[in-house]
Structure formats: C-alpha cells, structure tokens
Amino acid sequence: MSITRRTVFLIAAAIFVLAFCPGLSLAEVGVTKDEIKIGGILDQSGPIAFMGKAVSDGSKMYFQYINDKGGVHGRKINYIVEDDGYQPPRAVQAVKKLTSRDQVFCIFSVLGSAQCNAMYPILESQGIPLVLPATQNQDMGVPPRKYLFLGDPTYTLQGKIALEYIVEDKGIKSPKVACIFQDDTPGHDWRNGVRIGARHYGLDVLELPFKRGSVDFGSQMAKCKDEGVTHVLAWALVREPGIMMKEAQRLNYKPTWIWAAPSLSKKVLELAGDALDFNSDIYGTSIWSDAARDKTPSLQLVQDCIDKYGWGNYDEPLFLYGFQSAMTLVEGLNRAGKDLTREGLIKAFETFDNYDNGILAPITWGPNKRAGGDSVKMFEVKDGEWHAMQQGWRFTTIKD
Amino acid sequence: MFLQIVSSGIAIGCIYALIALGFVLIYKASEVVNFAQGDLMMIGAFLVYSAVTHFHVPFIPAFLIAVIIMAVLGKGIDRLLLRPLVGEQAFALIMATIGLGILIRSIGGMIWGYDTFSFQAGITDRPVRMGSVALSSVHIWIIAVTLLLIVGLYYFFNRTKTGVSMEAASQNQLAAYLMGIGVKKVFSNIWAISAMVATVAGVLLTPLQFLNYNMGFVGLKAFPAAVLGGFGSIPGAIVGGIIIGVSESIAGVYLPEGFKEIFAWIILIGVLMIRPEGIFGIQERKRV
Structure with a gap:
C-alpha cells in the first residue's frame, strides 16, 4: 500500500516537474533559459594566429549583433574561444575543457582539419555536434560523419570545377594541363579533383x-x-x-x-607585382562572394556592424568568413526551434537546402550529406585585383 | 631549356655563394661557424624593405643605410656575443651562433610580422634575349652584383692594408698579433663585412623568393656550398655555391620528384666522403 502511494507520489512529482519546468526537464547541456554556450577552437597565438583571430573576430561580431537583437529564441549566445596554437594535441585539450568544464552546447568553427579529426571521437561519444570547421578538406565531409558539418566547398570540388571551366566555359577541348600542389592533405584533395576532371574529359595531367x-x-x-x-x-598558399x-x-x-x-x-597579387603585367591570364575558384563588388544584404550587414561597433575589418576575407560561419550556425539554431537540443540542431541542419547566407557558397546538408558546399565562383584578375566573373554560383556536372 | 635551367641555377647559386662567403670569412678569421648568417641576411633585407616602404627612401640610399646598420650590427654581435667566448670550445661558439640565429629570427618576426613582403628594387623581371637563350634580367643582376662583390673583396683582401692584415690574422693569429695587427679589431671588421655581404645576398634573394622572417633558412643550403668549396676558401665558397645551385636546379628537372630538396645534402655527403677538405681546401696542418 505504502509502496503504491510512494510510486503515485513520485509520478505526480515527475509530472509536476515536466509540466511546470519544461526548460529544466528538456534542457540540453549548454542551453539555459537565456543562454547558449558555444565553443570555438582557433589558433590565437601560433603560426596562423592572424587567420584564427580574423575568423573568431568575425564570428564574435555577428554573435554580438544577434545578442543585441535579443538572441536566438530569447537566448543570448555565449561564444567561448580556445587557443590551440595550431597544434592538434592542444586542440584536444581545449575540446575537453570546453565540453567538461564549460559544458558547451556545440563546438563551432575549428581551424584545421587535423584538429577536427583528433577531437571528433570525443565529440561523437558524447553526441556533441562539430559545426563548420574552418577548412575545405574533403575528409571533413566525405564520408559523412553524423556530428560533423562542413560548410565550405572542398578542394576536390574546386579542382574539378577548375578543369571543367577550361574545357566547358573556355571551350578548350584538349588543354595541356599541369597540376601543382602542396604535398599534403589539402593539396592532395585539389589534385584528386583535377584527376577526376581529367579522367572525365580524357586528359593527361602533369x-x-x-x-x-x-x-x-x-x-x-x-x-x-x-x-x-x-x-x-595550382593549390598553394600566399607566398x-x-x-x-x-x-x-x-x-x-x-x-x-x-x-x-x-x-x-x-x-x-601584391607579391606577384609586375608578373601581372606580363601575364594576367589568372583565375581562381572562390568559395565566397566578391566582397568588394557584390552587395548582398549580408555583406551590407557586415559593413553596418563594423560602423556600429567600431571595430572589424571588411577587407579581410577571413573576417567575413568568420561572420558568415556564425550566420549559418544561427540559422541552424533558429530552425532547431525553441526547445533546443543537439539532436534537434542536427535535424535542423539536415533541412538546409541550398542555404545561401550571402557570403559563402550555398550550403546543402542532408541525412547522409555533410559536405555542404557544392559550388564555387570563378574569379579572374583584372586591373590587379580579384573580380568575380559571375553573379551566381557555379556547380559541377562531373561525377566522382 | 637546359641553358635556362643552368642560368637560373647560377643565379640562386650566387646567393648561396654570398651566404657561404659570410660563413667562410668568419670561419677563416676566427674559426667560428656562424649559423646565424642566413638570419643576418633576413635582417639586412628587411631593413631595406622598411626604409623603402615605411620611410619612402629611394632604393639605392635605402640599401646603403641598411648596409651601414648591418655593419654596426655585425660589430656588435662580435663585441657582445663572440668576444666573451674567445678561448671557449668550438661547441660553445656553435651553440652561441645557433642561438643567435633563433633570436634574430624571433626578433625579426616580432618587428616585421610573419607575413611575406616584397619591395621594388628597380629591377624589372623581364626576360632578356641573349642569342638563343632568354635570360631573366633578375638573374643577370644577381650574377653581375655577385661578380662585382667578389672582385671588390678580392681587391680588398689582397691590395689594401686592412685587408692584408685581416688575411694575415686569419692565417696565423699569434704571428699577426706579434706583428702589431689588432686581432680584435680584425675580427670585429670581419663580422661587419660578412653582415654587409649578407645584406647584399638578402636584397638579391628578395625578387626570387620574397621577404619572410624565416628566409634565413636558405643559409642551410649555403652550408654545403661552403663545405664543398673547402671551408675557409673564398673562391671555394663561390664555386661551391654555384655548383650547388646549378646541380640542384638540374636535379629538379631531370631527377624524380623530391631529389631537388635533398640534392645539396647528397653533394655534401659525397664531398665529405671523397674529398673532405673540399675542392679548394688545402690540407691544413698549421692549426693542429
């Protein structure tokens, strides 16, 4: 008798809790009534600190803007950036700190694919999404991993489109092609893309x-x-x-x-100097819009935020990159709805169909698709500057 | 094609040669191997860059200013770092110069950042037709300036009193000292000269590979050049540098991928096995 009464009491208490404190019962780690904790890991002191800082600054600015507007479903975003000095072991330490001590909702914007690969098992075991790694390596999205969402068009895609552009757009049916690439993962990704394209058109590549x-x-x-x-x-860096x-x-x-x-x-282009006068037949596969000329509402928003907050650098592409990454994350959080959970965020991202944030190439994710970028913009050099050659985005018809 | 490869090899070889020359000058005089030579080159080139870009000084005066500052810096290194170590083991001296290199590199990075830069040296990068070959004007410049510098240094060491006293000090310190030559001053001057040569090398390297805080690593290629020529021989350093440059260039085109990077070291090991004293090296017994 007493046992039954106790059971009834417990059930009643549970119903009470569920009914009157929904935020409590359904609360996901890192999400409270008025805050979402997001963790980022980007180099702030190491060899590519200038890149890491520009990206995290861009994201910070967009989160500041969103928070000033009242946040996402009434929750402010608390963006915690950890510095890994561009070292995968330190990135793993950082992710442990973010997930166990700070208890973040998700990991957002990690600079470096080695870092992402190193930390992924930890995140997967706890069901924490790793959103928008700041890299274009193919292995971030192919084969798909449930908790890893890559937004950037991969280097493999870029390599394919580069070759497709020559044959289809320029109409050069039998070009003599050389592929120069840095002998590491991103370079190999690009080479693989060129190889796929060459096989498609029956070309030899040096x-x-x-x-x-x-x-x-x-x-x-x-x-x-x-x-x-x-x-x-060619796949290379700046020098x-x-x-x-x-x-x-x-x-x-x-x-x-x-x-x-x-x-x-x-x-x-600055370093190339008079080589541009000698030969200006220079193109590139861009993953973002032509910020100097395209005037999308998002780019206008970046400019407005810079004017409003008094910091930031519009001319730094990586700042814009960080800004748009944050836009994509916020779009996902919005779509995930008021009862925010990690699984809910994943479901929300899987509804992204050609989502265009106005800066990066549009993103399409799905239940079995994690490499979001399927298009690039062809750029060319004109008057010593990079110019977009097209308004929209360019997709490829070459199959892998 | 072959001639073009050779000419570009000679040009980069000239730069190796100039850095190797810096090694050799200091080694001849004081038996110190200066592993910071490449980093001195970086500082020299960046001084020119700063003068041209930030202070808008025309190239020639900017270059002269940099050379003078580098001479002072060379003397300073000798006075502050090397003189207190006189009489210490070679190991200590080597560690000191390696440390100096790291220090200079870090300071360079702090001052100028870790980005890559370039400056207009008034040298255009146009191909110049010479008979059947098209040579680059930059390569011609590099080769011409290197030749001029070698002739100047040769004249200095053989015809001027200061130069002859330096040569004497390097051949036999004690005898030179007894003959009334200020050996300390000679060392100090040698450091100044090699820092100046380093500046020239840096300025010549910039059109080829740009400025970067770690451009001094090219000094690692100059080391085999100096060994090849016989560490301690000035003509040897030049010939060694050019041989390394040309063979590396040819290896890059005709040998399988990857050989280019290691070719200088293959030559180095080969030389050490077959003729350890180098091409121009003499079996030195006086120091034993």
Missing part, C-alpha cells in the same frame, strides 16, 4: 607536387614550359603563387593560371 614552405619553383616552371603546358592548376608567376615570367612562359581558394587574396 602532376608537380611541392613541399610545404618551398620557395624555389624554378624546376616546376621549367618542366611546365618544356612540356608545353597551357594551363597550370608561392607570386614566386611561381615571377619564375614563369623569367622563363618568358605564359600559361593560364587557375588557383585554389587559399591563393585568392590581395597579398598574392
């Missing part, structure tokens, strides 16, 4: 890898010239393109250049 940090490209350029290469498709294009100039060699997204910066 593959010329280089070691990270190389400063001498004399032999690569000499080989390209000697083999009569007409199109050089190498200038050296290569100058070297080509010295050899009196004028190929068409197509660069992967990391080289599409002002600095690259």
